Amino acid sequence: MESIGKLLKQQDLLTRKSPDGKTTKLSLREPSDPLQWTEVLKRMAMDKRHDLAPGILSYWKVKLKNYSDIEIVNALLSSCWSFFPSVDNVITVIEANRGSAAVQKADAEWKEWKERQKYAEENGLLATEEQYEELRRKFRQVARGDYGIVTAARKPKAIKPSECIAEIPSAAD
Numbered sequence: 001m002e003s004i005g006k007l008l009k010q011q012d013l014l015t016r017k018s019p020d021g022k023t024t025k026l027s028l029r030e031p032s033d034p035l036q037w038t039e040v041l042k043r044m045a046m047d048k049r050h051d052l053a054p055g056i057l058s059y060w061k062v063k064l065k066n067y068s069d070i071e072i073v074n075a076l077l078s079s080c081w082s083f084f085p086s087v088d089n090v091i092t093v094i095e096a097n098r099g100s101a102a103v104q105k106a107d108a109e110w111k112e113w114k115e116r117q118k119y120a121e122e123n124g125l126l127a128t129e130e131q132y133e134e135l136r137r138k139f140r141q142v143a144r145g146d147y148g149i150v151t152a153a154r155k156p157k158a159i160k161p162s163e164c165i166a167e168i169p170s171a172a173d
Contacts (some may be wrong), residue, residue, distance in 0.1 A: 037064070037072035044076060050084035067094050083131045 008152055038057055045052050064087065071120050075093040079085070127135075 012094050037076060040073055040076050044081070045084060048081075048084040060087050063091065067091075071097065 007095075038060075041057070041060065042052070044050075071094050072090065075090050075097060076085070078097070079089075079093050081089075
């Protein structure tokens, strides 16, 4: 009888109670690790009946330090792992997810650009081919330095070959 009483007292110590005295949650321990993926990994290990070796979580933390918590959780939950995954398998899934996210972002940007072009075309905001040809003509003039005004100062000065040759000191000097 005493052992049952001790167990009930221990259970009362482990049980959190709300301010009004009602039991709210049975908690054996507070999570000491703020990372969500470690809890997901522990649950996966239990589900797959896989024992986590001592120090394996610290190894995973080192390998996954360059990835965000949400990326790791998504990789762990998104793949259908028939066996318990290795950290390298999780990294492969994260990289694949990042690649597909980049493709989706590029597709969204391209779609947005096409929509803006369509809007500009419908509302007459795009330049016509004649306007582009006039712009090209002006650029060519600027590139040549031809502004329609020819002055003596603009003509290049002819340089004599004798002015380009400098005296080369001899090795004896």
